[in-house]
Amino acid sequence: MKNLQMVDLIGQYQKVKHEIDEALQRVVESAAFINGPEVKAFAGELAEHTGIQHVIPCANGTDALQVVMMAMGFKPGDEVITTSFTYVATGEVIALLGLTPVLVEVNPETFTIDPDAFERAITPRTVAVVPVHLFGQCADMERVMEIARRHKLRVIEDAAQAIGSEYTFADGAKKKAGAMGDAGCTSFFPSKNLGCYGDGGAIFTDDKDLAESIRRTANHGQTAQYTHDFIGVNSRLDSLQAAVLRVKLRHLDSYTRARQRAAEWYDRAFAGCEGLQVPVRQPGSTHVFHQYTLIVKSGDRQALIDHLAAKHIPSKIYYPIPLHLQAAYRSDRYPEGDLPVSEYLASHVVSLPMHTELSEDDLRYISDQVLAFFANKPKLKDNSVIS
Ligand SMILES: *Cc1c(COP(=O)(O)O)cnc(C)c1O
Numbered sequence: 001m002k003n004l005q006m007v008d009l010i011g012q013y014q015k016v017k018h019e020i021d022e023a024l025q026r027v028v029e030s031a032a033f034i035n036g037p038e039v040k041a042f043a044g045e046l047a048e049h050t051g052i053q054h055v056i057p058c059a060n061g062t063d064a065l066q067v068v069m070m071a072m073g074f075k076p077g078d079e080v081i082t083t084s085f086t087y088v089a090t091g092e093v094i095a096l097l098g099l100t101p102v103l104v105e106v107n108p109e110t111f112t113i114d115p116d117a118f119e120r121a122i123t124p125r126t127v128a129v130v131p132v133h134l135f136g137q138c139a140d141m142e143r144v145m146e147i148a149r150r151h152k153l154r155v156i157e158d159a160a161q162a163i164g165s166e167y168t169f170a171d172g173a174k175k176k177a178g179a180m181g182d183a184g185c186t187s188f189f190p191s192k193n194l195g196c197y198g199d200g201g202a203i204f205t206d207d208k209d210l211a212e213s214i215r216r217t218a219n220h221g222q223t224a225q226y227t228h229d230f231i232g233v234n235s236r237l238d239s240l241q242a243a244v245l246r247v248k249l250r251h252l253d254s255y256t257r258a259r260q261r262a263a264e265w266y267d268r269a270f271a272g273c274e275g276l277q278v279p280v281r282q283p284g285s286t287h288v289f290h291q292y293t294l295i296v297k298s299g300d301r302q303a304l305i306d307h308l309a310a311k312h313i314p315s316k317i318y319y320p321i322p323l324h325l326q327a328a329y330r331s332d333r334y335p336e337g338d339l340p341v342s343e344y345l346a347s348h349v350v351s352l353p354m355h356t357e358l359s360e361d362d363l364r365y366i367s368d369q370v371l372a373f374f375a376n377k378p379k380l381k382d383n384s385v386i387s
Contacts, residue, residue, distance in 0.1 A: 004353055004362060006314050007191045011357035012255075016247060023243035036239040042246045046202060049164075049249060052179045054211035056203045057237035058218050061160040061187025064201040065130070066093040067235055068156050068183045071213040074099050074127050081121050082130040082158075083113050084322040084334075085342040090132055090158050091323045102126070103324045103334060105341045109280035111293070112139035114341075119147045128154035133162030133177050135293050135318070135351075136193065136259075138285035141167050141180050148181075155181030159204075161290035162186075163194045164256045168284050177288075178204040183214070188237075188245055193259070193290050194252055196241040258356040259289040262363060266292055266352060269367035275299045275374045291318055292354040299374065301350055307373045313366050315350050322346045 013020060027038055043055040058064050074080070076098035082090050084103040094101040104117040111134045118129055129148055131139035148155045159165075159178035163186050168174050178184025186192075188200030203218075205211050216222060221232030248255075263279070270276050277295035281287055296304055301317075308315050322342040324334035337343070352366060 002362070004313055004366065005355070006316055006351075006353050007355045008357040009190055009195070009355075012355070016251065019247045019250075020244060023247050024240060027239045027243045030239075033239050034236060036242075038239040038242040038246065039237055042237075042242040042249070043202070045246060045249055047204075049252070050176045050179050050184075050204055052176070052184070052204045053206045054204070054208070054214075056205075056211060056214050056218060057242065058201045058203060058235040059237065060199040060235075061158075061185060061189065061192075061201040062089040062093060063218070063233070063235040064160075064185035064187070064203045065089065065156065065158065066096065067214055067218045067233065068185060068203055069093060069097055069099065069128070070232070071210060071217045072128070072154055072156075072182075077125065078127040079123060079125045080128045080130060081118055081126060083132055083134075083342070084324045084339050085111060085319065085345050086132045086134060086158070086323065087160070087319065088323065088326065089160075090130055091329055094130075095329065099127075100125070101323070101329070103322075103329075103339065105339050106134070106345070107140070108341045108345065109277075110137065110140075110282045111135060111345065112137070112282060113144060115140050115143035115147060118144065119151075122147075122151050122153070126151070126153055128156055130156045130158050131181075132158040132160075133165060135279070135287075136162050136165060136290035137282045137287040138162060138165050138167040138177050138180075140282060140284075141175075142169055142284060145169075145180065154183075157181040157184040159184045160187035160189075160192060160201075162288055163192070164252055165288045166286045179206070182207060183210065188241065193255065193288055194245065194248055196244045196248075198238075198241055200237045200241045200245065201235075202237070255356045256288045258358070259354060260287070262354060262358045263287065263289045263292050265360070265363040266367060269363075269371065270294070273371060273374055276370075289354055291351040293318065293349050293351045295345070295348050296350060297348070301348060304370070304373050305350060308366075308369060311365075311369045313353070313369055315352055317346075317349060318351050320346055 162177035165177040184204035188196040
């Protein structure tokens with residue numbers, strides 16, 4: 001049995017080693033390390049893949065969210081609605097800019113923003129909503145866009161986990177994750193579906209003026225060389241990362257299919273298991289399975305994690321503490337128990353290994369061990385096999 005991992009970046013590299021090594025060598029020899037032709041070429045190729053007009057690469061996914069909110073000109077005190085059950089970055093940038101994060105529930109089945117909760121949270125101070133396409137599928141964008149347009153709110157998609165996912169609207173229009181709102185943000189953190197070999201991120205928009213102001217914001221608020229009309233940040237993708245990403249973008253569709261095949265395997269294996277809820281697909285959206293996340297409906301989640309660990313199977317909780325219960329984000333506004341769906345999910349979800357290199361043997365071994373836990377649970381407990 002090979003060493004199972006949550007993500008197998010080495011196995012993935014081995015298969016494209018030739019292409020990657022050649023690309024890295026090309027950059028080193030060109031010495032164009034910052035804003036070189038690789039970055040421009042990558043932005044163009046990603047724009048084409050995503051079906052968007054403007055792709056602005058930046059240093060990471062967190063910066064992408066921050067730069068967009070700066071470029072949109074939000075003022076301290078403005079309210080931005082997002083979900084509590086997400087990675088911290090989403091709420092962090094809102095708070096960092098002096099805006100007020102307004103945290104709402106997710107749909108308990110799809111883990112993405114509950115449109116009714118979003119609408120109820122709107123006040124005269126609300127300026128934007130950030131739907132997070134958590135774990136690799138799009139939020140209910142039909143309703144999110146409709147509500148946002150009706151209330152004249154900006155929509156900033158957090159597509160860090162969902163690159164390549166596609167959403168079909170009721171009128172038949174198809175859009176990629178990150179290409180539906182006023183702006184979309186993504187991350188190229190190594191373990192993301194399109195990951196580089198360090199940090200990286202990008203912003204998507206079809207709005208030419210917004211694109212220009214995003215570019216300037218990410219480049220020190222520079223309007224002409226050494227001329228700064230407003231305060232910006234320094235956030236850029238380096239050329240080595242862009243070169244890696246150009247190679248991996250060519251393989252993204254097949255990487256996505258590999259993830260989807262693994263998810264289908266897990267789905268079939270767990271279909272009859274009453275203790276587990278397999279990922280529920282959001283109608284209208286494809287799922288690119290950044291994570292394969294189960295709800296442990298009955299039984300002890302930690303005992304399952306321990307059982308798997310004893311069998312050398314890693315698993316991980318994304319995310320164990322919702323934002324509104326994090327010390328940094330606690331406020332009287334959200335006492336414990338205030339967002340019961342997010343709190344339930346934080347204490348019941350577990351993610352299994354999910355990546356592009358899982359073999360049928362790996363998947364069979366993992367799913368057999370998960371099922372064995374539920375089949376043998378009383379016996380395992382009595383015999384104290386798991387501790
Ligand atoms: C990874 C991630 C981010 C942040 O991306 P970084 O590149 O790590 O800064 C933001 N939001 C979500 C949902 C993420 O998963």
